[in-house]
Amino acid sequence: MKRLLDNARNFRHRVAPESETFRRFAAGQTPGTLFISCSDSRVIPALITGAVPGEVFEIRNAGNIITPFDPDHSCAESATIEYGVEVLKVKDIVVCGHSHCGAVGAVANDSDLTSLPSVAQWVSSCRPALAPMLGTPPDDLTFSKYVQRHVVAQLENLRTYPKVRAAVDEGRLNLHGWYYRVDTAEVLELDELNGVFNRN
Numbered sequence: 001m002k003r004l005l006d007n008a009r010n011f012r013h014r015v016a017p018e019s020e021t022f023r024r025f026a027a028g029q030t031p032g033t034l035f036i037s038c039s040d041s042r043v044i045p046a047l048i049t050g051a052v053p054g055e056v057f058e059i060r061n062a063g064n065i066i067t068p069f070d071p072d073h074s075c076a077e078s079a080t081i082e083y084g085v086e087v088l089k090v091k092d093i094v095v096c097g098h099s100h101c102g103a104v105g106a107v108a109n110d111s112d113l114t115s116l117p118s119v120a121q122w123v124s125s126c127r128p129a130l131a132p133m134l135g136t137p138p139d140d141l142t143f144s145k146y147v148q149r150h151v152v153a154q155l156e157n158l159r160t161y162p163k164v165r166a167a168v169d170e171g172r173l174n175l176h177g178w179y180y181r182v183d184t185a186e187v188l189e190l191d192e193l194n195g196v197f198n199r200n
């Protein structure tokens, strides 16, 4: 823990010696991208993308899950999406799933989550989209297909948000699906037209 605190205290010297870089943040933020990824410690959006402070607005949760829009129930994700799209006016939203994801794995493997009731309830929202694939526990290769299907489902859920749908329809917002391999650091991007994740 001490190393993390020491690094945090040295951050301003390490990353941006000119204090002007931070001073301008007092005026606000204008990130162009909302990046939605898992809480997994192996997935670090700024490190992977090379984003600098002020560039990327983030949602991180177990399994990079976006539940469908519900006008009667707000949650951290819905509030952050609303703020990002309506106030910050991000131009892109990325949903980034990853290999070896515990949340998707729990659904794919039908894991016993009796002792983790909050996790059980949270990941259960992934089940409908993955249902057609469930049955035999996946191996490493087929598991990537589960995660990629999961990413597509979260993009579909994003489109249930009126503000997202309106911004997409008006051409001022683009949605993207990524798949990140934690054991190779490889990134695949969804080609929505053909329903495949490509390396280039």
Ligand SMILES: [Zn+2]
Residues within 6 Å of the ligand: 038, 039, 040, 062, 063, 064, 098, 100, 101, 102, 103, 104
């Ligand atoms: Zn994960």
